[in-house]
Amino acid sequence: MPSTSSAPSAPPSAASSREPRWLDEEEMAAWRSFVTASNLLNRRLERQLKEESGLSHTQYEILVHLSAAPAGSLRMTELADRLVTSKSGLTYQVTQLEKMGLVGRRSCPSDVRGVFAELTEQGDEMLREAAPGHVALVRELLIDVLTREQLAVLADGLGQVSARLRLDDAL
Amino acid sequence: MPSTSSAPSAPPSAASSREPRWLDEEEMAAWRSFVTASNLLNRRLERQLKEESGLSHTQYEILVHLSAAPAGSLRMTELADRLVTSKSGLTYQVTQLEKMGLVGRRSCPSDVRGVFAELTEQGDEMLREAAPGHVALVRELLIDVLTREQLAVLADGLGQVSARLRLDDAL
DNA sequence: ACACCTTCGTTCGAATTTGAACAATAGGAG
């Protein structure tokens, strides 16, 4: 009964190169809690955002990233990278947000192919309206549950993990 | 420009109860790295599993949870809870896995309504076949990137986060 | 100027996901 988990009936002897290094109890606990926390958190945030603002978490994140960017606008590809989604997925969501009047599209002056997604005034308002509740929940469910040290470790460790993944993807 | 983030143009004075407690730089870093790492990781694992075994991450996780359960079987609702998905989503995926011959359905003796999802012999084989590559990648991208201490903190902190979320959901 | 390889954003179809509605049953209070 292998899984991501600890050695099932793996030979307790020296690891043969055929048998992978399974995860020990602690490693397994870390991985499971990461996956579970991630799923549970997403679910909760999704529900809350939808209820309180009519936005999906994805849509909210798009607004956030645009808001954080200079001039409230970003190239589609760049935005997709930051959000960690597919380009086609972004195209879809930006279209949705456009219909809602929260985001607009502008063509890029220096590159005919380029498209800027741009936060509209309404989009900015929406974000200001949705943010407090969202932040409060993130705080309640994650941030305030952890100690300062735990947060530091999280930021640091997962920061490295992300960096590594970004590098790999770039290949 | 609010987000999940640090105080935008919030009054540097004492926080009024209207203005939420925004996230400071460190908290923000922790939250962003968590979200980003989670997305990047999922993307990677999804791709790899699909390529090497033709399974989605969700499907793989179903097999894992069944394999870990006594008799290799679990009630649908219980399984959905452990996986953190919707019941309807699970119904769909179990049907898919059933078509592939990796999972079977058995009715529950003590409850007519109940349905057990059960790992088949083929499902077990598939898991044994897919696990090594999956574990190796999880190790390469997450586990081995972190120190023993970081892993412990992760397991501990996110364990608490999950526990808290489970409790809330139960309400 | 000309090929050639990349990059850009969109479109397309297929797969997945979700919540709400449902029918059937379980379980408890009276």
Next chain:
DNA sequence: CTCCTATTGTTCAAATTCGAACGAAGGTGT
């Protein structure tokens, strides 16, 4: 036993997701 409420798994329509294929440009080397 009987009524009432909670639970179980499925079905349904709608929304979202992805990768592959595209057409259109950019950029480079010759």
